[in-house]
Amino acid sequence: MQKHYTLDDILAMERFFRRDFMNTISGYRSCHLLGTMSYKKVPNLGLFNSVTHIGATPPHLGFIMRPLTVPRQTYHNIKAQGYFTLNQITKDMMHQAHQASAKYEVDQSEFEAVGLKPQYTDLHPAPYVTESPIKLGLELAEEHHIKANGAIFVIGKIVEVMVDEKLVSEDGHILLEEAGILSVAGLDSYYQPALIDRLDYPRP
């Protein structure tokens, strides 16, 4: 039996019910630890599940930053330094990654708090997560203020990629399942995807 909800029904839902309903109804998402460096040289991590492919040439990704109604360390650091990293999550890192989304003090590094190891390159100051098999370094490119709710769509240009070489197939596909990469639904439900099939390019 199909249940029908109007906008009024959704707005009348209990607050946490609506949050979980709306956060899961759009389906499976990617899950990344986003690394930034603070002015005081504290490496910061945040957990993001809204990373979106913008284009391959030149390579850009975007993500949603929630409204700036409270201090947002990640946003502050990206604006101040101009760089951030995205590090995909495996099953082995699941609990540490989830814990990194707790509200730690500004001067406490989530790396230390959850037990992950920062990794640096010469190209920019933002920290990577050593334990992640797929690490992306991005330069802030542009941002769009969303009128509907005050959120910000932040877009970065990929300037660096580090990936286990066995995960790069001959035709360029990244072998996510072999890497044990997770997907997330809503804010707390972690999934392990299994490949069903890779389909041919469709023609009418």
Place this chain on the structure above:
Amino acid sequence: MQKHYTLDDILAMERFFRRDFMNTISGYRSCHLLGTMSYKKVPNLGLFNSVTHIGATPPHLGFIMRPLTVPRQTYHNIKAQGYFTLNQITKDMMHQAHQASAKYEVDQSEFEAVGLKPQYTDLHPAPYVTESPIKLGLELAEEHHIKANGAIFVIGKIVEVMVDEKLVSEDGHILLEEAGILSVAGLDSYYQPALIDRLDYPRP
């Protein structure tokens, strides 16, 4: 062994290798059939893998429309009618959904071409996909032109939701795995996710 790519390395990749590399490296995505109605009353479907949660209150989702370097029926219809639908994909619909992304003529309905059934409500003209267990109706809210590559970030306000009642848990979570909802990586690799765990709200 970790492989290292700079931006120059990525830009020097063979075109299709780079497309697949960049489309898979950001991880798992949702997969939706996007329904619109044309001026000539032809119900249109397109396949999108960039739907992103913007916020729950009021409920908004966004997706990436590729640059308007060729005619884009979906974009044209959304601009003309002001409404679109998002319909999640199950394993049973996988081949039909993938085929809906083929380049059909403007006056041919993808519903007919791939064998899916349109469903309508009184609220707006855009067609839903009857076979989908999670159907969302959206009103065009705003759009953001992405300078990096000319893509458009289209944002809609959810005005209607239809979902199998057995998929709505007591606390509001939508039970994606019970619905057989798929995830996609890149443009052609379909995955069936399995729940590992739902974690508690993290505190420092």
